[in-house]
Amino acid sequence: MYYCETMNDNTNSKTLKFREKAVNSHDFNSPVFFDRYVIMDKNPYASAFAYGRKKMFEKMNRIVNERLNGKGKILEAACGTGYYISVLKKNGYEVTGVEPAEGMRRKALEKNQSVEIKEGIITALPFPDNHFDAVTAIELFRYLEKDDIKKGYEEILRVLKPGGFMVVTLVNKYALDGFIFSYYIKLMMEKVFGKEIINYCDAVTPSGMKKYFAKNFECEIETESALFAPLRIVYKISPKLGEKCARKFESFDEKINTKKCHEKFAGHLIMVVEKK
Numbered sequence: 001m002y003y004c005e006t007m008n009d010n011t012n013s014k015t016l017k018f019r020e021k022a023v024n025s026h027d028f029n030s031p032v033f034f035d036r037y038v039i040m041d042k043n044p045y046a047s048a049f050a051y052g053r054k055k056m057f058e059k060m061n062r063i064v065n066e067r068l069n070g071k072g073k074i075l076e077a078a079c080g081t082g083y084y085i086s087v088l089k090k091n092g093y094e095v096t097g098v099e100p101a102e103g104m105r106r107k108a109l110e111k112n113q114s115v116e117i118k119e120g121i122i123t124a125l126p127f128p129d130n131h132f133d134a135v136t137a138i139e140l141f142r143y144l145e146k147d148d149i150k151k152g153y154e155e156i157l158r159v160l161k162p163g164g165f166m167v168v169t170l171v172n173k174y175a176l177d178g179f180i181f182s183y184y185i186k187l188m189m190e191k192v193f194g195k196e197i198i199n200y201c202d203a204v205t206p207s208g209m210k211k212y213f214a215k216n217f218e219c220e221i222e223t224e225s226a227l228f229a230p231l232r233i234v235y236k237i238s239p240k241l242g243e244k245c246a247r248k249f250e251s252f253d254e255k256i257n258t259k260k261c262h263e264k265f266a267g268h269l270i271m272v273v274e275k276k
């Protein structure tokens, strides 16, 4: 195990188990993750991962650029292999990364040699208060247990400057790809047959997140969606067919993801929270 030995704080054992699984599995899978982005760079329609990231990054770039217009300090939290760091750098930002998995961090540093990428977890960010104009966290909170989720948001708010904002991606509980349904079945199998699943997953709804932030942080949030989720099923059946459908239906995907009524069914939920 990579991370658990270094985590002797008073975190409860369930939270620690989630944390360890998330860091260790990503440490192990860092080459796979890196290759996914190599494939995406060659063809952003090649896989569900690539197309999903394309749609997500387009929206995230718009959200960040509308607010910062190419100037400011951004923390890319849980930066993985550093792909989104390089996007933010290209867009003109001063970027710092933080990532606990050593394998991921190594790849991120290879890709972004002039960028500071620190070792650290979201619940103990190694940065001072009021330091960043924005914090991005892509596909991180889904892996955390509820105590770490709350601490993670507290930490992000701590390192943000007043008026700064976070952009966080989350798993939609009712996404039309049925991911959460199959996840619940796997969880049940774990309980019945003891076969451990690789990672736990927190799923949310846009309205649930609104209530969560109002209750815990007295903050309003904005949400947006990306990716028409059934495309993921098509990619699973046949990547070639997935690519064809994604290319053909991209404008439909764009349109449907501007509709608020569709938001909770989308493949990716993007949340924006401003620090008062």
Ligand SMILES: C[S@@+](CC[C@H](N)C(=O)[O-])C[C@H]1O[C@@H](n2cnc3c(N)ncnc32)[C@H](O)[C@@H]1O
Residues within 6 Å of the ligand: 019, 022, 023, 026, 027, 077, 078, 079, 080, 081, 082, 083, 084, 099, 100, 101, 104, 120, 121, 122, 123, 137, 138, 139, 140, 143, 144
């Ligand atoms: C699905 S990957 C996403 C990586 C990157 N954000 C991207 O989208 O390419 C999740 C990342 O979260 C990191 N992670 C897991 N638990 C974490 C924690 N408690 N604090 C910070 N990062 C964590 C993993 O090591 C991994 O790099």
